[in-house]
Amino acid sequence: MQVEKSRRNIRVWSVAVSLAAVFALGAPVLSSPALAAANPHVSEAVEQAKGAASHGQQGHADACVQRAEEALKHARAAGVKNPHVDMGVIHLMEAVQHGKAGHADACTEHADGASTHLTEVLTEGTTSTGNRVFFRGGYGEMLSDRAGEFITDVHGGLGGGPKNTGTGGYYIGGGAELMVTKDLWGMMPGVALVGEIGLEFKRWSSSRVVSGEALTPVSDLTLAKVQMTMLTASVAPKLKFRQGTDFQPWIIPAGLDFHVISPTSSQVNYLDIGVQFGGGAEFRVWKELWLGLDSRFHLASNQTNTVNNYWTAGIYGAIGF
Secondary structure (H helix, E strand, O other): OHHHHHHHHHHHHHHHHHHHHHHHOOOOOOOHHHHHHOOHHHHHHHHHHHHHHHHHHOOOHHHHHHHHHHHHHHHHHOOOOOHHHHHHHHHHHHHHHHHHOOOHHHHHHHHHHHHHHHHHHHHHHOOOOOOEEEEEEEEEEEOOOOOOOHHHHHHHHHOOOOOOOOOEEEEEEEEEEEEEEOOOOOOOOOOEEEEEEEEEEEEEOOOEEEOHHHHOOOOOOOEEEOOEEEEEEEEEEEEEOOOOOOEEEEEEEEEEEEEEEEOOOOOOOOEEEEEEEEEEEEEEEEOOEEEEEEEEEEEEOOOOOOOOOEEEEEEEEEEEO
16 A cells, blocks of 8 residues: 555656746757847947938048948848847938949938947847746635545544645745736737746645554554645736836736646545636845735636645745846
């Protein structure tokens, strides 16, 4: 019996570790705006474009062309896919063309335009991307206990012993938020959509009960604590309001949950799926350090022949990247 129990635990943890690895590998290491800002060619293109505009203002069309051509070379060498880079290249090409025609004023105008767009690329790299990594914890409670099951308490000590009736407990977890759009694709300014990937562990209130050892040849009826736990991996869309401010409420209209329960059900099933709904708010403490309140309800499909619905409420800390 002990060997079989160990095998079940190994299977449960194997599934949990696999899910964690899949979601962890999906997070990007560095955002494209940050890569653009760190590109030395972009910085050099800005400096050369400013130099071209300065010479153009002095009526030096030839010098304006020379600096604009140098800026164009660096802008193309940056290899960054960004609309501001594209517009910068267009302006620099116009500056070169007008400068060669002796039009110093037009060369200045387009060199200024290129400088403005390329500077925006550098600014984006130091502006919040909306991506965050978070850690959360708090109180959770199942809507139904797991008392009277075979593995949780041997059907209440076969009718004459204590049962695992606890439903409350704590949870800890973490994950990442990846920004999709900061204005719902232009439809609702100030309302962002992020994708949340999370992993959460729950430890429910557990009791000292008759364990499976009672059914072995040893017939050990000594009471022992049977730990009630649950692991959840989730993917959910999150709508965040008041973008650009230090206080941002949010809701999760519906997210996807993957559950692993322990101990297994009496039918030795331990995998379940479900949906989650949630809401909360966060406040900027300092730069990209945030603190927030988090409340969620998880509705499971109960494919383990147990009721796995629960709710949570707690706090979290997040760091932008």
